[in-house]
Amino acid sequence: MELFIYEHCPFCCRPQMIIGLKQLDVAIGIIMEGDVETPTRMVGRKVVPILRKDDGSFMPESMDIVHYLDQASAPAVISAGNKAAIDAWVERVWPLMLRLCVPRFTRADFRELATDEARAAFIAREIKAFGDLQALWDGTAEFLAQLQPRLDELETLLAQGPADTLDESDFRLFPALRSLTIVKDIAFGPNVRRYVADRAARCRVALFDGKAL
Ligand SMILES: N[C@@H](CCC(=O)N[C@@H](CS)C(=O)NCC(=O)O)C(=O)O
Structure with a gap:
């Protein structure tokens, strides 16, 4: 899998947290600012973060990616929380x-x-x-x-x-x-x-x- 990010982006920090926490084997790819074509080809719009899954499909939305990565590597560790x-x-x-x-x-x-x-x-x-x-x-x-x-x-x-x-x-x-x-x-x-x-x-x-x- 590969996670495409901007390094500065707080939304991109979220999936990086679960990757680091669970030490997942997910490569980090950088999308250049101004590159409209790459994210649009992946998910239909200019946005990061984007996860390329093992099956080659692409997933946007930081919290969706966090939960996908957490559940894909059992046991899931993130509690729902009540804060x-x-x-x-x-x-x-x-x-x-x-x-x-x-x-x-x-x-x-x-x-x-x-x-x-x-x-x-x-x-x-x-x-x-x-x-x-x-x-x-x-x-x-x-x-x-x-x-x-x-x-x-x-x-x-x-x-x-x-x-x-x-x-x-x-x-x-x-x-x-x-x-x-x-x-x-x-x-x-x-x-x-x-x-x-x-x-x-x-x-x-x-x-x-x-x-x-
Ligand atoms: N709801 C999205 C928000 C992601 C988002 O707003 N990302 C910013 C980067 S900080 C973005 O892609 N902006 C559009 C752009 O680069 O033109 C998520 O949680 O992943």
Whole structure:
């Protein structure tokens, strides 16, 4: 099997988590930003992540891929979970997370941005979605100030420490926090830091702090 991703993409992080957690034999393929033809040939539209299954068929949708890979390699390990507060936190923070991360993603080194053409296509896509990226960059201090009370809430939500097993909410929360590791001045509290480090290690998913801007 092969999983096609953009390295920066939080949705693509989800299937990478189950691959790393269960150490599945799934190759990772990069689709270049601006490449409309490849994903459209696979699933009829420009989107990642996409899984090519053993039978040669293609599957989009990150959580569908997560559950397919989990169930295809018995025993299935993801519990349904019941973390409404965590899910609500992710939903609330997601737009703020994007405002902080998108201008940084466009400037950082990712394999899907390895050519000038691909980076230009990504910048154009994000300008279409978010408007002036420089304005987002310049808003960093304000966005971080808006995020801080949310991070304080998350400290409380994560007070019990990371569980030994993963549930559905982990596949929403960890990708959002991993994205935020590209923000140089992000100040995670100790519980969030412990959670991020635990999930990154268990799922063998690299953080972005090495390329933080
Ligand atoms: N619901 C989808 C969302 C995937 C998604 O939005 N992926 C973004 C990449 S971050 C995408 O493919 N955007 C369209 C594009 O590249 O033009 C999932 O969970 O897999």
